[in-house]
Amino acid sequence: MARLRGLGGAAFSLAVTLLGLLFVTFIISRVVPIDPVIAIVGERASEAQIETARVALGLDKPLWQQFFIFVGNALQGDLGTSIRTGEPVIQAVTRAFPATLELATLATILGVIAGVPAGVLAATRPGSLADHFVRLVGLMGYSMPVFWLGLIGLLLFYGVLGWVGGPGRLDAAFDMFYEFEVTPYTGMILIDTALAGRWDMFVNAISHIILPAGLLGYVSMAYISRMTRSFMMNELGQEYITTARVKGMPEWRVIWVHAMRNVMVPLITVIALSYAYLLEGSVLTETIFAWPGLGSYITDALLVNDMPAVLGGTVVVGVAFVVLNLVSDLLYRLVDPRAR
């Protein structure tokens, strides 16, 4: 019963947050100094043309009514039409989203693989050289502008060493034929090329994604290792750990089985948060790596003042953010018996 009520509460707060999200974007879109009517009909339109366009856009109605229409449209997946391309924003955004998701997912996986062991290592030897090292590497990850890190990464690993592919998702030679030879089931290039059996493209795609994913993964590792360390320190001070040690249990089992189970609970929230953060952090990274995701879409639209596209992209990132938070909340309940 309590669990149900918890779920109901979570769903309610999700709805309120989403509504708030739409409200904020709506307000932003209405204070925009660029007149959307002029943007459509042009500077030299007659009074009558401007008036027809106003009515067609629904701008003659009172503000609260406009808001309801805006929410109604958004709920039906209509986020407006891009001024730059004339394409519905939702179409462009759904096409771009998988690329961002792919990048953020791979980065999170890399961040967890590196961050959790590093955090555990630091927690089991507090004050040691390893501990300071993990802390410093983590703080450095917090302190680097991610776009600069991307540029330096490109310079070093692509320009100087030539170990990885350059900007874009594929080499130009593959990119030309990609859309003819691979069916975009998921929009994620690694999965689609694997499904199509084009392993040459798959390998090439890996060489392109590994650098941006690795750099974002480093940022995520910084956060995950630090939180893991603090959670693990906390658990290792508990009495059940002492009991386990006194019983003669091997240390690896004490840490990785007994303590880890309890560390997992808060760690899931942290991982979900860093995942959500990567969706955002990818905005700047994508522009550096010419990655055709949501971030590139938003920043390209920004440069030409295409507000419907910017706000539509913002709403989608915001929704992804909120949904991830909800998922972490649900997982939390699942993993932690006390929350049931």
Add this chain to the structure above:
Amino acid sequence: MSTLTEWLRDPNPTSRRQAKLGQLWLGWLRLKRNPLAMAGLVIIGLLLVIAAFAPVLATHDPIAQNLQNRLQPPLTPGHWLGTDDFGRDIWSRIVYGSRITLYIIALVAVTAPLIGLMVGTVAGYFGGWVDAVLMRLTDIFLAFPRLILALALVAVLGPGIENAVLAIALTAWPPYARVARAETLTVRNSDYIAAVRLQGAGAGRIIWGHIVPMCLPSVIIRVTLDMAGVILIAAGLGFLGLGAQPPLSEWGLMISAGRKYLFEQWWVATMPGLAIFIVSLGFNLLGDGLRDVLDPRSAAK
């Protein structure tokens, strides 16, 4: 000097101020033992010095172009960090850029905590539906990814330093509201608040005069921890051309200008990035150390 330290160490302070300063002194001693935090403090100190003495430290005019001298590599005589695509001295530009960075940090550090304090203390003090509404509002802003919201706001307000600051402040206040609310809840029902209320003080006076001061320490720590993030977001906005405008030597803007020359003239983009990294690291190191000193849980170790 020794009498001052003795006065600070006195286990039986005679005045409230002595007790408070004694506590601060102990905190400082603990902070001093942390080499990383001290390194952070030194970096921030250096930043302040560089910004203050920019005209002395800069070897050239930061915006004077010299096209015959463009894209000189580092360690060129007279231009030890090289020159950019307009032949401007990169070192001088970075030195003057520190002022812009400090300006942004200072403005955000004043405005965002103020909004957060107001929202948080009012929510915590009144409770009930006021609390519910304000905290829901805070959650909504927290649900927005910060950089994206700042991007959308600047896109609407128009590019420029002031608008970038406004956008950053509008995205940075929710954590302060959370902190302030939590602090308010712990002191709201204490006797001294009840005493002030019985003397006839109104809500505004109680909040401003008696609750806000209690929230300040935790808010200030939060500010230090936040500044690194503010620097990065400001640089990101500058990089996208939404913050400071040319010919200002904002560091993010300088990186974006150097992007075209990345593979041949790497220093143009690298040097300002290093500056951002070092300053942001300084704030992170100091904030990290401060948290260790002030968090009673980690102090016990």
